[in-house]
Amino acid sequence: MQLTIYFSPAEVAAVQPSDNDVYIVIDVIRATTTLTTIVERGASYVLIADMLEQAQQAAQRVPGRLLCGERNALPLPGFDYGNSPVQFAQLDLSGRELILSTTNGTRAFFACPEQSVRLAGCFYNAEAVCAQALHDAAERQGNIAIVCAAEVGYFALDDATCAGYLALELQRQHPALQVHESVLAAAALYHTYTPPKLLEYCNSARSVRKAGLQEDLEFCMRISQSNFVPQVLGRDVETGLLMIGVPI
Template sequence: MDDLMLRVHLLPDLVEPMALKDGVVVVIDVLRATTTITTALEHGAKRVIPCLEVDEARRVAAEHPQAVLGGERGGCPIPGFHFGNSPAEYRHELINGRTLVFTTTNGTRALMRCRAAAAVFIGSFVNLSAVCEAVRAFDSVHLLCAGTNGQITSEDVLFAGAAVHRLSNMQGDRFAPSRWNDSAQLAFEFWRCRVPNITREQVENSLRLSHGGRNLTSLGMQDDITLASQVDKFSCAPHLNLHSWEIRKS
């Protein structure tokens, strides 16, 4: 009998969608989709509608009055969109009360993997405690790393390890190491090694060394790394409604 309670999946393609059935999933794309979604909602966005493709996003936005388009391809803003994928862009005065139609290279694809789940939350360092609190009562928790173009990324694994650590501290025996899968154990050890004192500076330094961090630095977007490193800046745990396919604050 499988008595595992806490599982990390290092890439969406490494887990079958039906393996997520009846469990709660935390989707992780620290640099930058899940950080940006959380920021937009905290700054007043009414809802976020994730789309897989650029053309789909444009069609959906056309169907919703007051909608704005956000996202990226290859880390860069999409021509004709109102926003890119930088959390700094989603200021209150620009996003308050608006519907954000959002598409990214990796994060929104990870969300598509979760259609069979019982519940889906958005996780990043800026809402680490809130998302752990939101999922702690579920019997089966999956931490799903988005990766980058099919490659495992250390920034997502780092957050998964932080969440494993936090959940095990919150729930004791329910999330004891004996109830983790191997990837959860690897993520936890990586987190413990890279961020021993759980400071923002240690998180930021680790993110800068990651694949996503180096990519953002090469694009001149290194300030986004600082924003993504602000542990527990926000208190919301955005939740994906699997019927209406929209993300709202919880």
């Protein structure tokens, strides 16, 4: 079993990825941390939209779904909620259906093969998502890839640093794991920018701080506090959007 890290979704398409592999998608500040929090709070599932128009149309088709999202860290006019894990952590979402569109994170799931296992990873669910990835990869006789959402298509320090931590956790749980040299680079970044030091250097943190959401940053740096691992369950028949939740 081999581990590879892609520092942006575009890198995935460039290598003709395998459907048998398991993909951990990271947008640590904040989409994958938010997704983990949402399912932790009892939501049935989250529909993730690549574009705002898709999200708005999906909300119109089925009244009662919570419309959530952001652009450039800011909540959107007319949406029920933004992309704040701190805010969602305070809600009871039992049985609720949500729609989420974010600047970077939700798009990364669409870059992975349609039939692959796609998991949402972050610091917050680090131990659990690594255990799930290893289990699924062994079951499918595939490899593991970590996909960084990046920032508007370009390298993002926060996602790459989180990828380094998850890579180290995967190796801790499975010492025989073979690693690509991309893993060595990401691990070095983690050792250099160990949280919360990371927040002093990454653009994502600056944008969120500027939006007045400092508490979100602190939340996103919490390590292995959740046992929930959101994953792509398929596509919603009515809207065509990817459905993310926890398998029953």
